[in-house]
Amino acid sequence: MPELDPADPGAARRLDALLEQVATGDRQAFEAVYQLASGRLFAICLHVLRDRGDAEEVLQDVFTTVWHKAAQFDRGKASAMTWLSMAARNRAIDRLRAAPPRPLEDIAVAEEIADFAPQPGQVAEQASDRERLDDCLDTLEPRRRSLIRLAFLDGASYEELARRIGSPLGSVKSWIRRGLGQLRVCLER
Structure with a gap:
């Protein structure tokens, strides 16, 4: 058939x-x-x-x-x-x-696989940068520090922040802009 x-x-x-x-x-x-x-x-x-x-x-x-x-x-x-x-x-x-995973037939193939993990030097540099940022954030007045953390580290929008603290949107934007200026000056030292 x-x-x-x-x-x-x-x-x-x-x-x-x-x-x-x-x-x-x-x-x-x-x-x-x-x-x-x-x-x-x-x-x-x-x-x-x-x-x-x-x-x-x-x-x-x-x-x-x-x-x-x-x-x-x-x-x-x-x-x-x-x-x-x-x-x-x-x-x-x-x-x-x-089926059990098949072993690599040629270990040289493993060298071609990209490793996206940060290298030890990068980890140390990132830790140092984070420490400097935290130190500079601590120099800001509490309201600006809090708004910048919420906006840039937690991803809150300016509109959300204005609603949360009950302040006008323009004021929130202004406080954040001034705080970022102070951070830039501090980090450039």
Whole structure:
């Protein structure tokens, strides 16, 4: 029996009927389902697993499952090919997840992987910069210091800040602008 032709609606209906017969224990129907669908299901397994041996094993598992669970197929929910394809894809993904991670074949590849973590010198510089910023913030009057922290460290908008403290928007902007000017002078020392 040839493989299923996706363009032939009659073939899809025939596969639906065959799968329903498999649910009754019909071995000839099971063989026909295998003949019609195994090529496509193998391709799905191979696409997911990228290993021919694993794909063959998963395909065998899929058809064992089909034999035992064909009664769960519901033509009203999906076509037989869709049901079979999902079973193959899910089983292949399960196999992929269960496999231990493959070791790097060449440790030199690890050297090419970018390391975005800050280097020790950068960490020290950032800590020093943060300490200087904190020291300069401490020189500001409390209201300006609080507004700058909320605006630039917590991400609050000027409008939010004005509502929170019950002051006009223009005043909040002015206090923050003056505070930033004082910070710049302090940090440039």
